[in-house]
Amino acid sequence: MKKDKDNLHHMTPEEFRSAGYATIDWLVDYMSDIEKQPITPSISPGDIRASLPNHAPEKGEEFDILLKDVERIISKGLTHWQHPGFYGYFPANSSPPAILGDLISTGLGVQGMLWATSPSCTELETHVLDWLVELCGLPKQFHSSGNGGGVIQDSASSSTLCAVIAARERAGGSKFLTQMCAYISDQAHSSVEKDLLIAGISSDHIRLIETERDFSICLEKLNLAIGHDLNNGLIPFFVVGTVGTTSSGAVDDISGICDITKHTKAWVHVDAAWAGSATVCPEFQHLLNGVENVDSYVFNPHKWLLTNFDCSAFFVADSRPLTKALSIVPEYLKNSQSQKGKVIDYRDWQVPLGRRFRSLKLWFVLRSYGAEGLRSYIRGHVAAAEWLAGEIAINHKLRLVVARSLSLVCFCHVDGDHASEVLLKKLNATGQVLLTHTVLSGNYTIRVAVGGTYTSKRDLEILMKLIEKNI
Amino acid sequence: MKKDKDNLHHMTPEEFRSAGYATIDWLVDYMSDIEKQPITPSISPGDIRASLPNHAPEKGEEFDILLKDVERIISKGLTHWQHPGFYGYFPANSSPPAILGDLISTGLGVQGMLWATSPSCTELETHVLDWLVELCGLPKQFHSSGNGGGVIQDSASSSTLCAVIAARERAGGSKFLTQMCAYISDQAHSSVEKDLLIAGISSDHIRLIETERDFSICLEKLNLAIGHDLNNGLIPFFVVGTVGTTSSGAVDDISGICDITKHTKAWVHVDAAWAGSATVCPEFQHLLNGVENVDSYVFNPHKWLLTNFDCSAFFVADSRPLTKALSIVPEYLKNSQSQKGKVIDYRDWQVPLGRRFRSLKLWFVLRSYGAEGLRSYIRGHVAAAEWLAGEIAINHKLRLVVARSLSLVCFCHVDGDHASEVLLKKLNATGQVLLTHTVLSGNYTIRVAVGGTYTSKRDLEILMKLIEKNI
Numbered sequence: 001m002k003k004d005k006d007n008l009h010h011m012t013p014e015e016f017r018s019a020g021y022a023t024i025d026w027l028v029d030y031m032s033d034i035e036k037q038p039i040t041p042s043i044s045p046g047d048i049r050a051s052l053p054n055h056a057p058e059k060g061e062e063f064d065i066l067l068k069d070v071e072r073i074i075s076k077g078l079t080h081w082q083h084p085g086f087y088g089y090f091p092a093n094s095s096p097p098a099i100l101g102d103l104i105s106t107g108l109g110v111q112g113m114l115w116a117t118s119p120s121c122t123e124l125e126t127h128v129l130d131w132l133v134e135l136c137g138l139p140k141q142f143h144s145s146g147n148g149g150g151v152i153q154d155s156a157s158s159s160t161l162c163a164v165i166a167a168r169e170r171a172g173g174s175k176f177l178t179q180m181c182a183y184i185s186d187q188a189h190s191s192v193e194k195d196l197l198i199a200g201i202s203s204d205h206i207r208l209i210e211t212e213r214d215f216s217i218c219l220e221k222l223n224l225a226i227g228h229d230l231n232n233g234l235i236p237f238f239v240v241g242t243v244g245t246t247s248s249g250a251v252d253d254i255s256g257i258c259d260i261t262k263h264t265k266a267w268v269h270v271d272a273a274w275a276g277s278a279t280v281c282p283e284f285q286h287l288l289n290g291v292e293n294v295d296s297y298v299f300n301p302h303k304w305l306l307t308n309f310d311c312s313a314f315f316v317a318d319s320r321p322l323t324k325a326l327s328i329v330p331e332y333l334k335n336s337q338s339q340k341g342k343v344i345d346y347r348d349w350q351v352p353l354g355r356r357f358r359s360l361k362l363w364f365v366l367r368s369y370g371a372e373g374l375r376s377y378i379r380g381h382v383a384a385a386e387w388l389a390g391e392i393a394i395n396h397k398l399r400l401v402v403a404r405s406l407s408l409v410c411f412c413h414v415d416g417d418h419a420s421e422v423l424l425k426k427l428n429a430t431g432q433v434l435l436t437h438t439v440l441s442g443n444y445t446i447r448v449a450v451g452g453t454y455t456s457k458r459d460l461e462i463l464m465k466l467i468e469k470n471i
Numbered sequence: 472m473k474k475d476k477d478n479l480h481h482m483t484p485e486e487f488r489s490a491g492y493a494t495i496d497w498l499v500d501y502m503s504d505i506e507k508q509p510i511t512p513s514i515s516p517g518d519i520r521a522s523l524p525n526h527a528p529e530k531g532e533e534f535d536i537l538l539k540d541v542e543r544i545i546s547k548g549l550t551h552w553q554h555p556g557f558y559g560y561f562p563a564n565s566s567p568p569a570i571l572g573d574l575i576s577t578g579l580g581v582q583g584m585l586w587a588t589s590p591s592c593t594e595l596e597t598h599v600l601d602w603l604v605e606l607c608g609l610p611k612q613f614h615s616s617g618n619g620g621g622v623i624q625d626s627a628s629s630s631t632l633c634a635v636i637a638a639r640e641r642a643g644g645s646k647f648l649t650q651m652c653a654y655i656s657d658q659a660h661s662s663v664e665k666d667l668l669i670a671g672i673s674s675d676h677i678r679l680i681e682t683e684r685d686f687s688i689c690l691e692k693l694n695l696a697i698g699h700d701l702n703n704g705l706i707p708f709f710v711v712g713t714v715g716t717t718s719s720g721a722v723d724d725i726s727g728i729c730d731i732t733k734h735t736k737a738w739v740h741v742d743a744a745w746a747g748s749a750t751v752c753p754e755f756q757h758l759l760n761g762v763e764n765v766d767s768y769v770f771n772p773h774k775w776l777l778t779n780f781d782c783s784a785f786f787v788a789d790s791r792p793l794t795k796a797l798s799i800v801p802e803y804l805k806n807s808q809s810q811k812g813k814v815i816d817y818r819d820w821q822v823p824l825g826r827r828f829r830s831l832k833l834w835f836v837l838r839s840y841g842a843e844g845l846r847s848y849i850r851g852h853v854a855a856a857e858w859l860a861g862e863i864a865i866n867h868k869l870r871l872v873v874a875r876s877l878s879l880v881c882f883c884h885v886d887g888d889h890a891s892e893v894l895l896k897k898l899n900a901t902g903q904v905l906l907t908h909t910v911l912s913g914n915y916t917i918r919v920a921v922g923g924t925y926t927s928k929r930d931l932e933i934l935m936k937l938i939e940k941n942i
Contacts, residue, residue, distance in 0.1 A: 008840070008847040010925070011567040013499045020495030023571045027491070027578040028484045041590060045814045048594035056602040060841035063568065066834075070575060074831070077591030081581045089588075089803065092825065094580030096482040097534065100494045104541060106573045106779050107498040109565030110552045117560070119512060120548030123519035131527040154625060155823035165669060174671045177648065190801040191824050197796070198636060198822060200645045200671020246803055302825075308577050309825055325668070330661040332560065332717055332909040332918070343516045351669060351822070352626035353662050354563065354773075354780055360545070363537075369479070370531035376479040438803040447803070454481070 009060060019063040026067055027099070030075070031082065038431025039083045041076060048077040084454040085433040085463065090246070090274045091451040095306040101364030102308055105357040112355045115343035116335040122344055125152055125359035128366060132313055135371055136279040136299075139292035142315035144344075150315045151349040152358045156273035157191035158351060159298040159314035162322060164199045164238060166296070167267030169325035171237035174200065181205045181229045182238040185217035185252060187245040189271060196238070205234070215250035215402065215440070217241065223260045236266045241294070243287050244275025247438040247447075249405025251275070255290030268294040273312070274451075277304035278382070278406050280374045304381075304407075304451045305374065307365045311358055314349075323348040381407040384457040385450040391464050397471050401440050407450035410440065413471070417444035426470040433463050480531060490534040497538055498570070501546070502553065509902025510554045512547060519548040555925040556904040556934065561717070561745045562922040566777040572835030573779055576828040583826045586814035587806040593815055596623055596830035599837060603784055606842055607750040607770075610763035613786035615815075621786045622820040623829045627744035628662035629822060630769035630785035633793060635670045635709060637767070638738030640796035642708035645671065652676045652700045653709040656688035656723060658716040660742060667709070676705070686721035686873065686911070688712065694731045707737045712765070714758050715746025718909040718916075720876025722746070726761030739765040744783070745922075748775035749853070749877050751845045775852075775878075775922045776845065778836045782829055785820075794819040852878040855928040856921040862935050868942050872911050878921035881911065884942070888915035897941040904934050 011019060051073045080086065082094050112121030129150030133143045141148050153159040164182075171180055177200050184192050186208045196206050207225045210218050226236045239261055241252040254270060261268055270291055276299020278284040291297055297315045301307040316322055327348040329338075337343045347353050369377065389404040392411045401410045413419035420437075424446050427433055438445050450460065482490060522544045551557065553565050583592030600621030604614045612619050624630040635653075642651055648671050655663050657679045667677050678696045681689050697707045710732055712723040725741060732739055741762055747770020749755040762768060768786045772778040787793055798819040800809075808814045818824050840848065856878040863869045863882045872881045884890035891908075895917050898904055909916050921931065 008844050008851060011839075013503050016502075016567040017495055017499045019567060019571055020498070020574075021492055023574055024488055024491030024495065027575065028488045030578065031487075032484050043590055045586065045590070045808060046594070048591050049598050052595070052598050056599075056606050056837045057841045058843055060844045061838045063571070063839065066568070066572075066838055070831075074591045074595065077589070077594065078579060078581055079587075079589040081589070082579070089582075092580055092582050094578065096487040096490060097537070099574070099577050100490055100534070101537075102577045103491075103494055103570070103574050104498065106570050106577075107501065107565065108549060108553070109563055109779055110549055111560075111563050111780065115516065116550075118548070118550040118552070119514055119516070120519050120545045123517070123548065124523070124545065127520050127523050128527075135527050155825045157823040157825075161669075161822060168671075174648075174668070174673050177645075177671050190799045190804070194797065194799050194822075197645070197799075198632075199669065200639075200648050202645050246801075308580055309582065309827060310823075326665065328661045328665050328668075330717075332907060333661070337516060351632060351665075352628040352781075354626045354628075356780060360541075366527045367532045367537055368482075368534065370528045372529055373479050373531045380479060436803060 022064065022067055026070070034080055034083050037080055037083070039080050039085055039434040040428060040431065041078060043077050048073065079434070082453060084452050084456070084459045086452050087448045087450060087463070088434045088436040090303050090449050092302055092309050093304060093306045093453050094308045095365060095453050097364040097368035098306060098308040098361040101361035105360045108357060110357055112357055113347040113353050114333065114335060114338060114345045116337045118357070121357045122346060124363055125346065126344060128359050128363050129313060131366060136276065137282065137285040138297065138315065141292065141317035142297060148315065148317040148319055150313055151346055152362070153312040153314050153350055154310035155312050156189070156271060156298050156300055157195060159312050160192055160269060160271060161195040161198060162314060162350060163267065163269040163296040164195050165325045166316065166322040167238040168199055170267060170321040171235055171265060176235055177201070179233070179235045180237040181207060181234050183207045183209055183222055183225060183236065184240040185209050185211050185242060187211050187215050187247055187250055188240055188242050189246050189273065192240050192271065211250065215245060215248045217252045217257070219253060219256045219260060222257065226260060226264060230264070236264050239266050239268050241268065241270045243270060243272035244405060248402045248410050248440055249275065249408035251287055251405070254288065254294065258290050258293040267296070269296045270294050272297065272299045274300065274303050275406055277301060278378050280305070280371065281378050284406070301362055305365065306369060306377065306453060307362050311362055319349065326350070380456060381450045384460045385409050385448070387457060388448060388460045388464060401443060401445045409448040409450070410445050412443055412445050420444045420446055423470055427466055430466055433466060493535065493538055497541070505551055505554050508551055508554070510551045510556055510905040511899060511902065512549060514548050519544065550905070553924060555923050555927070555930045557923050558919045558921060558934070559905045559907040561774050561920050563773055563780050564775060564777045564924050565779045566836060566924050568835040568839035569777060569779040569832040572832035576831045579828060581828055583828055584818040584824050585804065585806060585809060585816045587808045589828070592828045593817060595834055596817065597815060599830050599834050600784060602837060607747065608753065608756040609768065609786065612763070612788035613768060619786065619788040619790055621784055622817055623833070624783040624785050624821055625781035626783050627660070627742060627769050627771055628666060630783045631663055631740060631742060632666040632669060633785060633821060634738065634740040634767040635666050636796045637787065637793040638709040639670055641738060641792040642706055642736060647706055648672070650704070650706045651708040652678060652705050654678045654680055654693055654696060654707065655711040656680050656682050656713060658682050658686050658718055658721055659711055659713050660717050660744065663711050663742065682721065686716060686719045688723045688728070690724060690727045690731060693728065697731060697735060701735070707735050710737050710739050712739065712741045714741060714743035715876060717745070719873045719881050719911055720746065720879035722758055722876070725759065725765065729761050729764040738767070740767045741765050743768065743770040745771070745774050746877055748772060749849050751776070751842065752849050755877070772833055775849070776836065777840060777848065777924060778833050782833055790820065797821070851927060852921045855931045856880050856919070858928060859919060859931045859935060872914060872916045880919040880921070881916050883914055883916050891915045891917055894941055898937055901937055904937060
């Protein structure tokens with residue numbers, strides 16, 4: 001960092017230190033005051049843009065003006081995802097150690113596309129993913145000591161896309177694309193269908209398998225669909241089991257899926273984007289029964305394990321179909337370590353070439369909280385959700401639509417869809433909570449996804465009081 | 472931020488402030504001392520992992536221990552991409568305002584998948600990309616006021632994948648996949664081929680068009696290839712023009728490409744991942760002549776516009792084929808603003824669902840440096856590279872393999888490949904510089920990609936002295 005002549009002025013080290021402290025102070029203030037803000041901003045489309053000048057400035061501006069504009073303009077249009085009353089979608093965690101681990105990654109500005117482009121970036125990633133295998137009781141095929149291992153992707157969407165591409169490769173590659181069929185439940189996340197379409201699978205070869213009353217995949221229907229396609233000369237190449245669906249937290253029977261697929265060559269992928277974090281607690285590891293027979297697995301520490309987005313942990317039992325499909329090595333990326341084959345080059349495990357040093361934030365989280373802290377965190381949310389589900393169950397104006405799944409509670413108003421929709425609107429209008437909806441078996445359903453970094457039983461008591469008041 | 476009972480301990484606001492200051496201090500020290508470190512670490516595969524414990528800790532650890540371990544373990548295995556002597560690949564910029572803008576994004580922890588999930592995230596992104604359209608003299612079809620507009624992706628790989636998918640959609644969708652052909656020069660970036668394969672295009676339908684002596688695409692051969700495929704009933708659906716190739720900085724004739732494709736329905740995509748940043752200077756905007764007729768365009772401010780990775784600016788002339796291909800709307804993502812159609816939901820412009828608030832760092836950069844500062848930055852690098860190319864040209868042991876392109880200088884030893892390879896190894900062994908190689912017309916070529924945030928003429932003088940010493 002040094003000053004330059006002319007119009008280029010980099011901050012000096014002392015200017016950067018001072019601006020850095022000011023930014024940290026702003027974040028401390030933001031988090032300290034977050035409960036005083038309405039979670040959802042009261043603005044209309046275009047309002048934020050209307051506050052911004054139409055042109056980039058010709059001359060550089062001082063840092064304190066920028067920070068003031070974050071407060072003056074940007075913060076007016078934020079939905080506060082870190083507010084403890086945020087129960088929408090699935091929460092996306094942010095925690096102090098993750099924020100600071102990520103800050104170091106940003107400051108270092110290294111690229112982890114190859115081992116050779118910054119060895120620590122690759123080795124720490126392999127290492128903390130191995131830690132996760134142990135911590136979550138995952139089977140040994142996902143440990144880097146064998147043919148498989150883990151990699152951090154930006155999202156479950158991207159992780160599942162990689163699974164699709166590896167599966168396609170193993171099934172013969174794009175030559176056989178028009179014969180390939182995929183199987184997902186009608187409750188699987190929309191990103192799975194999107195990934196299949198991106199990979200060139202025709203929409204009429206994506207089998208949406210019906211679900212049971214608990215919204216888990218119907219094994220009988222899955223078996224029939226696969227058998228039917230095999231009889232027609234098609235190639236069942238990809239089956240997804242979801243552990244913790246978005247709408248209701250339903251858990252597919254992974255062992256049952258593997259029993260059906262074991263006589264086929266289909267790749268089985270398990271999407272536990274949300275629920276996977278719960279397996280840091282031994283008492284929730286049974287949710288993954290059967291995962292020792294699958295080909296790939298994804299869960300997102302950025303959802304419910306205190307690690308900032310983006311941090312999706314993707315594991316494959318055998319990395320070879322993946323790297324065979326995704327490795328293209330031009331001259332300008334060749335290097336002796338890669339050619340010796342003794343290192344992992346994560347660029348071959350993902351779509352993009354470039355990659356951030358994302359394992360730093362995960363490492364900071366695992367060490368700052370420790371296994372004990374992470375278990376306590378998950379258990380706190382599950383217990384709080386259990387309490388909420390109990391309160392809803394005994395309220396005669398409300399009905400649990402499905403049994404609580406971990407920390408996800410789905411309920412409705414007994415008077416029907418309209419009453420439920422009105423209730424949701426009233427709750428969100430308080431500004432103290434944010435809830436989103438889904439539709440289950442045709443019924444409008446309010447979801448309470450408990451999982452914010454700072455959400456505790458106390459916050460659910462506030463929510464329950466708001467529900468009772470607005471019912 | 473609050474303390475909790477049991478084993479869960481979040482940092483208090485004051486603990487976070489103190490840890491945040493310490494992290495900023497560490498980064499200031501890191502950057503201040505960076506020139507004292509060898510750019511490339513002297514370690515072997517496995518060394519970093521060997522310094523790390525085999526298991527995640529059971530109990531949480533104090534933040535200062537983590538920071539010490541970054542220094543003690545992680546920094547020993549870093550390639551220092553922000554060292555001013557870094558000339559490898561293409562540099563990936565990091566600057567103080569970008570680091571701090573990104574820190575705010577991380578701290579806020581909002582998701583920008585929909586306008587409704589945090590309006591500022593969407594609106595600032597649209598706004599700063601419109602600023603870029605003006606700043607870089609891009610044609611108006613890339614401005615959000617029409618049918619097209621810009622979006623920030625993680626990398627040019629992902630941006631180009633989106634272009635491929637939109638092109639595939641416009642050409643009839645995956646039903647016609649087996650007939651689709653794509654055209655790229657043999658100098659196009661490897662990620663383009665990777666993207667085509669991901670989208671299900673067969674490798675024998677990817678036409679690698681030969682290049683001219685200056686390594687730009689041969690228009691005559693492109694024309695012949697397209698004509699040949701049309702005659703065979705195939706569908707030319709995607710053509711890439713590169714402005715600034717990775718190996719030599721070659722610039723394809725975009726106008727010429729568009730003249731050829733205008734009678735076809737092919738989608739023309741321009742990849743200016745590296746060189747695009749130079750167009751903040753009016754004198755370099757001619758490189759994009761013809762871009763007013765193309766369908767999509769990408770350049771990466773994270774390469775050479777002082778904005779930390781990841782920040783790839785992707786523009787489409789018409790967003791409809793893109794969003795038609797990538798939009799799947801399950802019940803749990805429906806909201807009134809999206810249904811009214813008056814907002815942009817960027818999840819439909821990319822592969823992943825989740826997305827960070829990446830425009831904050833770009834906004835901070837554009838405002839901190841101002842247009843003047845950015846132009847001065849680019850001009851400084853180009854002038855320094857021009858000086859270096861001049862020194863190399865007059866040195867009788869060295870030869871410029873191609874003419875300098877912007878800030879990229881490609882040279883070799885006159886004694887041939889072995890001498891060039893030895894020279895590169897000797898230079899990198901000094902620890903003061905990092906250079907990488909390519910092969911041009913069969914010749915081993917040393918690349919000097921000038922573009923580090925803190926790289927100036929003074930650093931190139933050091934490099935030239937090292938070259939003269941090790942020649």
